[in-house]
Amino acid sequence: MYDVIVVGGGHAGIExxxxxxxxxxxxxxxxxxxxxxxxxxxxxxxGGPAKGIVVKEIDALGGVMPYVADKTALQFKxxxxxxxxxxxxxxxxSDKLAYSKLMQELCLAQEHLDVIEDICTGLVVxxxxxxxxxxxxxxxxxxKIVILTTGTYMASLCMISDEVTESGPDSEPTTNDLSxxxxxxxxxxxRLKTGTPxxxxxxxxxxxxxxxxxxxxxxxTFSQRGTALPLDQQVPCYLTYTNSKxxxxxxxxxxxxxxxxxxxxxVGPRYCPSIEDKLVRFHDKERHQIFLxxxxxxxxxxxxxxxSTSLPKEVQEEMIKTLPGLEHAVIEKYAYAIExxxxxxxxxxxxxxxxxxxxxFTAGQINGTSGYEEAAGQGIMAGINAINKxxxxxxxxxxxxxxxxxxxxxxxxxxxxxxxxxxLTSRAEFRLLLRHxxxxxxxxxxxxxxxxxxxxxxxxxxxxxxxxxxYKQKLNEVRFNSKSEVNAYLKTIGFEALSExxxxxxxxxxPHVTIEGILPYLDFMIEKEVAHLxxxxxxxxxxxxxxxxxxxxxxxxxxxxxxxxxxxxxxxxLSLEARSKLKQCRxxxxxxxxxISGVNPxxxxxxxxxxxxxxxxxxxxxx
Numbered sequence: 001m002y003d004v005i006v007v008g009g010g011h012a013g014i015e016x017x018x019x020x021x022x023x024x025x026x027x028x029x030x031x032x033x034x035x036x037x038x039x040x041x042x043x044x045x046x047g048g049p050a051k052g053i054v055v056k057e058i059d060a061l062g063g064v065m066p067y068v069a070d071k072t073a074l075q076f077k078x079x080x081x082x083x084x085x086x087x088x089x090x091x092x093x094s095d096k097l098a099y100s101k102l103m104q105e106l107c108l109a110q111e112h113l114d115v116i117e118d119i120c121t122g123l124v125v126x127x128x129x130x131x132x133x134x135x136x137x138x139x140x141x142x143x144k145i146v147i148l149t150t151g152t153y154m155a156s157l158c159m160i161s162d163e164v165t166e167s168g169p170d171s172e173p174t175t176n177d178l179s180x181x182x183x184x185x186x187x188x189x190x191r192l193k194t195g196t197p198x199x200x201x202x203x204x205x206x207x208x209x210x211x212x213x214x215x216x217x218x219x220x221t222f223s224q225r226g227t228a229l230p231l232d233q234q235v236p237c238y239l240t241y242t243n244s245k246x247x248x249x250x251x252x253x254x255x256x257x258x259x260x261x262x263x264x265x266x267v268g269p270r271y272c273p274s275i276e277d278k279l280v281r282f283h284d285k286e287r288h289q290i291f292l293x294x295x296x297x298x299x300x301x302x303x304x305x306x307x308s309t310s311l312p313k314e315v316q317e318e319m320i321k322t323l324p325g326l327e328h329a330v331i332e333k334y335a336y337a338i339e340x341x342x343x344x345x346x347x348x349x350x351x352x353x354x355x356x357x358x359x360x361f362t363a364g365q366i367n368g369t370s371g372y373e374e375a376a377g378q379g380i381m382a383g384i385n386a387i388n389k390x391x392x393x394x395x396x397x398x399x400x401x402x403x404x405x406x407x408x409x410x411x412x413x414x415x416x417x418x419x420x421x422x423x424l425t426s427r428a429e430f431r432l433l434l435r436h437x438x439x440x441x442x443x444x445x446x447x448x449x450x451x452x453x454x455x456x457x458x459x460x461x462x463x464x465x466x467x468x469x470x471y472k473q474k475l476n477e478v479r480f481n482s483k484s485e486v487n488a489y490l491k492t493i494g495f496e497a498l499s500e501x502x503x504x505x506x507x508x509x510x511p512h513v514t515i516e517g518i519l520p521y522l523d524f525m526i527e528k529e530v531a532h533l534x535x536x537x538x539x540x541x542x543x544x545x546x547x548x549x550x551x552x553x554x555x556x557x558x559x560x561x562x563x564x565x566x567x568x569x570x571x572x573x574l575s576l577e578a579r580s581k582l583k584q585c586r587x588x589x590x591x592x593x594x595x596i597s598g599v600n601p602x603x604x605x606x607x608x609x610x611x612x613x614x615x616x617x618x619x620x621x622x623x
Contacts, residue, residue: 001142002028004386005133007120008149009037011372012364012379014103015063016147019383021113022062023451025390028114028141029107030133032153032173037115038068038103040372041152041169042196044096044295044303047222049079050423051373052089054404055222056439058376061384062452064106065376070226072098074235074294075215085536086432087425090220093237097296116141120150121177123360125185130360134181145386147361149379152194154341154366155179159258160334161312169196169338179341186356188344191266192420193259194370195274195337197307198316201330202300209325210292211239224440224457238292238325242275246322249315250276258310258337266339269370269420274308274337275319290323301332310337342368345412346585351395352382352409355586361386367412370420377405384450396450397588399558401430401551402442414585414595432540432547437533441465467530468537475515475534478504478522486521493517508538557591557604560611564588571610578603 006017009031017029031037046069047055059066075093107115116138124132124140132142156174158165168174183189217231257276258264268277278288291305304326309316313334320329345367347355352367354360363382364375385395398406407428412421425431434442444461447453479501480486486507487497493512504522507513515531526534537544568574568582577598587593590611594604 001144002026002114002132003143003390004028004145004147004383005030005141005143006147006149007133008151008153008364009034009107009115010039010149010151010364010375011065012151012375012382013147013149014038014107015058015065015376015379016149016361016363016383016386017107017113018064018110019062019380019450019452020386021110023387024112025387026112026114028116028143030116030118030120030135030141032119032168033117034104034108034115035100036172037107038100039169040094040096040099042194043305044094044099044293045091046073046094046099046372047089047091048373049087049089050404050425050428051371052079052091052222053434053436053439054373054377054408054423055090056436057403057405057443058373058380059223060440060443060447060453061380062447062450063376063380064103065373066222067225068099068102068106069094070221070223070228072102073229074297075237076218076220076228076234078216078218078220081216084432085435085437085540088436089425090222090436092222093215093235093293095296095298097298119173119175121175122181123178123185123357125357125360128356129358144390145359145361147363147379147382147386148366149362149364149375149382150175150178151365151375152338152340154189156338156340159263159310159337159339161256161258161310161315162261162263163312164258164263174340182343187347187354189341190344190368190418191339192342192365192368193264193266193268193337193339194272194420195268195308195310196335197275197304197309198320198331198335199295199301199303199333200320200326201332202294202302204326204328204330205238205292205302206325206327207238207292209240213237213239213291224460235294235297237294240290240292240324240326241287242290243287243322243324246319247279249319249322250279250309250311253311253315254280256312256315264310264337264339267419268337269422272308272370272420272422274310275306276309276311292325307335308337309335311335340365342366344368344416346416348413350397350409350413350588350592351385352378353385353389353395359389365420368417368419368421369408369412370422374408374421374423377408380452381405381409384446384452387450396446398443398446399551399555400428401433401547401554403439404428404434407434410592410595414587414592415597416585430547430551432543433551435536437536464530465533467527468533471524471526471530472505472534472537474524475505475508475522476503480504480507480521484521486518489517489521505538508535509541511539554591557594558589560590560608562587562589562593562607562611563614571606573606574603575600 003025004020021027073092119136122134153168215234361382363378
């Protein structure tokens with residue numbers, strides 16, 4: 001008997017299994033093959049806009065993706081450096097073979113974790129409570145909790161034009177039995193589609209015809225334990241573009257694409273479309289960016305980012321040669337589309353536990369998301385909430401102003417999705433509070449409480465923020481005036497000399513004034529990371545305080561919990577649409593109810609009155 005069984009060794013499954021086993025619960029990780037653990041079947045990278053902040057959040061919670069991403073990175077790049085801190089995010093180009101190898105080693109070495117090679121064909125359920133799984137070879141395996149992280153392997157089909165193969169990514173086995181089992185248990189499944197571009201022989205590319213894309217020359221990492229590679233040791237990426245020849249060829253063969261010939265039944269990703277989808281949607285664009293990304297130091301292959309397609313192989317051969325620098329490219333692996341089953345995420349609670357089957361959790365692409373990072377974020381939360389359930393503790397539900405992971409899960413279980421969901425900075429209304437630099441401040445307390453963050457690391461985190469406050473105070477005590485030497489520095493950045501006394505802390509609030517710039521005029525040093533945190537706090541203080549006030553209004557609504565078995569048919573004066581949506585979603589709080597499409601402010605007011613009426617009835621009954 002296991003405490004937890006995790007089905008699937010992808011990015012969600014790894015985080016869930018590692019979390020439960022680190023908390024010393026007997027855990028089993030079921031995977032088709034040990035070699036599949038941590039595999040990168042699509043892009044060989046971690047992070048990016050919003051996604052990179054999710055990885056920082058996983059690190060603060062005690063996950064493994066950030067550490068492995070840093071250790072196996074070929075390039076580190078901080079995106080949106082010219083913009084504000086609310087949208088800056090790290091992305092690393094990964095050595096995909098080294099990444100999966102290190103993940104496998106960590107899982108196999110983890111105490112309290114058994115890695116089992118088998119296929120899950122069904123669930124053991126009794127009285128609507130999950131009791132274990134059914135494996136193809138080993139039969140029934142019992143557990144107290146089951147976490148499904150099946151990725152794109154449920155009833156999956158791989159497609160190149162009209163060539164359809166019943167398989168998972170890279171021609172691996174798929175399972176139809178698990179989909180059938182879930183349907184029989186009452187789950188609503190729907191089809192989703194994603195795809196991957198061709199890989200070409202690196203030696204066949206003429207990079208002189210492309211644009212050089214280096215990494216960032218700064219020690220910026222996902223993990224507090226990580227160290228960035230010096231710029232001269234990083235592997236560059238390159239940029240090229242489609243052109244009129246590319247577009248003419250694709251448009252002439254559009255009817256042969258799996259997407260447009262009727263072969264694909266599932267819905268594809270809006271924010272990472274195939275190249276043929278881009279041409280249809282954005283037909284006025286003369287060209288589209290194509291990034292050439294190394295896959296591994298051990299491989300002579302380049303990932304053609306932005307060129308995902310399901311067109312026939314012979315058309316892919318012609319298409320690739322229209323790109324500047326790839327006129328003589330040799331395709332090592334053809335692009336393909338993949339279609340698979342996912343569960344309607346409205347059927348899960350914000351804890352990621354199913355509403356239909358107790359003790360069954362789901363995480364990752366099975367919940368309708370896309371991306372390694374979104375999967376890993378769900379995985380660690382499913383793991384933490386499985387731990388909390390086993391311990392009899394309150395679940396951990398991250399708020400929208402607390403984490404991008406909170407935004408992701410709230411969107412899924414409140415609004416649902418009909419297409420592969422991708423996190424974007426625009427989805428977060430409090431993104432200035434959800435920055436790359438403050439993920440530890442927001443979430444490390446939770447990671448420490450869950451026993452996923454060590455005491456040593458937690459104490460280092462506390463010491464860092466103690467220094468932030470200490471040096472803020474010191475900077476506030478330093479006074480500059482019209483005769484101070486700092487005026488020479490101010491003139492170099494376009495300011496007049498000070499006309500009146502001012503503290504160093506207040507001076508930093510000015511645009512372009514940095515702690516590094518005024519350090520020569522101070523009699524103490526400040527660590528670079530501490531200085532960066534102080535600068536953001538000071539320069540954006542007004543905006544941050546405004547966002548916190550807005551968030552506090554939401555907190556009050558989140559405190560108003562709705563009864564789990566509330567009968568919405570008994571709540572008078574709800575609109576018909578609101579009643580229907582509330583019955584479908586079954587929100588846990590008034591705050592969550594307010595974010596459901598079709599539930600209006602007047603409906604929220606009705607619910608609040610209903611809760612107050614029930615509270616008074618309960619009080620009266622006790623008197």
